[in-house]
Amino acid sequence: IQRTFIMVKPDGVKRGLIGEIINRFEQKGFTLLNAELMNVDRQKAEYHYMELKEKPFFEELVDFITSGPVFAMVWEGESIIEVSRIMIGKTSPLEAMPGTIRGDFAFSKAENVIHGSDSLLSAEREIANFFDPLSIC
Numbered sequence: 001i002q003r004t005f006i007m008v009k010p011d012g013v014k015r016g017l018i019g020e021i022i023n024r025f026e027q028k029g030f031t032l033l034n035a036e037l038m039n040v041d042r043q044k045a046e047y048h049y050m051e052l053k054e055k056p057f058f059e060e061l062v063d064f065i066t067s068g069p070v071f072a073m074v075w076e077g078e079s080i081i082e083v084s085r086i087m088i089g090k091t092s093p094l095e096a097m098p099g100t101i102r103g104d105f106a107f108s109k110a111e112n113v114i115h116g117s118d119s120l121l122s123a124e125r126e127i128a129n130f131f132d133p134l135s136i137c
């Protein structure tokens, strides 16, 4: 059983997609352990995307993630890290398949509705960045 960090990004919150996204994860059979609507400060956003620090779009990415509330969640389930990435779909709107969250709802490479951790290590780091360990059910 794995845990992962899933976040509805500011564009997804503004577009009213929180319920749709929770639904998909619940229907898949995953378990929600914690969730919070929150504003992200620059320090938290930079730590979250630390692996992308050298990318030309890093500043734009931090601006975007701090531009409005996100809906941060911890989910648990069998192979959830890999399965959630499949449910989310590819980063590029040209590659995200219909039936995936990005394939169905995202049309921009930068503003793509949802984040999901890509490894066990990043899941642990990202959960700790957003949630107090004692607050997780």
Ligand code: ATP
Residues within 6 Å of the ligand: 052, 057, 061, 090, 091, 109, 110, 111, 112, 114, 115, 116, 117, 118
């Ligand atoms: P995430 O980590 O948010 O789940 P991902 O793992 O699919 O997305 P990453 O390569 O980790 O993709 O990039 C993180 C985020 O940075 C992307 O989701 C997107 O918001 C932004 N991003 C990635 N590539 C670009 C780009 N070429 N131009 C602008 N923004 C980008």
Ligand code: MG
Residues within 6 Å of the ligand: 116, 118
């Ligand atoms: Mg990523």
